[in-house]
């Protein structure tokens with residue numbers, strides 16, 4: 143079976159590389175020719191553990207190739223996955239321009255029956271509209287064949303994308319076509335044999351499962367973050383509260399880690415998009431709206447927390463703050479919608495000198511945060527960023543932060559040597575807490 147993947151972002155690339163490892167002939171297509179050249183040479187444009195090796199193995203075994211030639215991919219593929227981005231527009235709705243362009247490209251080059259699979263997170267009803275558009279054009283041109291369209295949302299997490307794609311929590315297949323269903327069953331045969339649960343449903347439900355899952359996880363995070371603010375006021379410990387809640391299997395312990403607010407290319411975008419879809423359909427999604435508001439408040443609260451400990455007269459002029467971790471989560475270089483961006487901006491606005499270090503996120507930050515370039519200083523290590531600083535703000539829980547020599551780092555700092563541990567990485571470590579004026583999230587009582 144020949145598989146074409148339109149779009150080599152996180153989803154398309156990881157999905158393509160994993161399917162090629164199962165022996166399918168996979169061609170990944172992208173309009174970005176520079177990226178295609180890099181990929182053809184076995185270089186991953188993103189940092190994702192295990193991905194580059196998988197790409198190289200696919201290329202070596204001849205099952206994975208890359209091209210910018212859309213016509214060739216459309217015409218030689220039995221199944222075409224649409225995996226282009228659907229970023230947020232200013233009003234929160236999903237920007238479907240990349241999807242429209244890919245669908246038009248597919249429509250221009252169709253030469254026989256194919257299954258078109260929507261992997262991108264698309265507004266509910268999109269897959270059916272794509273089917274109408276493609277089949278409408280085929281009918282108008284007098285073609286003797288049609289295509290089937292299925293929704294097959296992706297649930298992988300960045301940082302664990304390869305292992306999630308190899309062993310997904312579930313596979314959701316949304317289509318009314320038996321032929322499309324059978325094609326997808328063949329594609330996912332390895333996972334299905336390994337007893338990965340499969341949900342068969344219609345396209346609208348599959349599309350909505352994705353929004354429902356991401357919004358629900360965002361709600362969980364905002365819920366625990368709001369309780370963390372309260373815990374600080376009443377002298378309770380949020381990590382213990384999360385553990386106490388999570389021991390109830392109806393709640394589950396996952397996604398109850400308090401922090402600086404959720405970020406990334408998915409939760410902020412998908413929560414806004416589902417609220418927009420709700421409005422268009424006359425339904426106000428109040429719980430999701432509250433999660434979005436609470437997430438904005440959380441980031442602001444983190445700035446207030448830092449400023450209230452470090453400021454003179456509410457300002458941070460003369461203070462130096464080291465920020466550790468720019469990416470929105472560990473093991474990725476992705477800084478899209480990272481909480482670090484808003485928190486750094488808040489500190490800069492208050493007059494602080496900000497020195498940043500991130501194991502993987504700095505290249506992207508230099509590229510995408512150009513407006514901050516003069517205001518922040520990029521450093522090569524944790525120690526360099528913290529030298530002569532008044533405080534460390536630990537934004538992202540990279541494992542390597544556990545292994546740095548914090549005693550040596552603290553001895554090179556000045557003032558009260560504060561540590562704002564916004565991920566509670568050292569909340570159980572009394573040695574670390576003795577080295578710094580230590581502040582976690584929801585783990586201590588306000589004075």
Ligand code: UGA
Nearest residue numbers: 296297298299300363397398399401404405406408470471
């Ligand atoms: C998320 C979902 O978890 C995936 O299932 C989904 O496929 C993906 O979005 C997507 O739609 O493509 P991802 O954005 O990679 O995956 O990362 P998560 O691990 O979900 O973390 C998202 C944000 O929530 C991060 O900023 C993280 O730090 C934060 N978070 C997560 C918390 O603050 N607390 C938690 O307990 C968990």
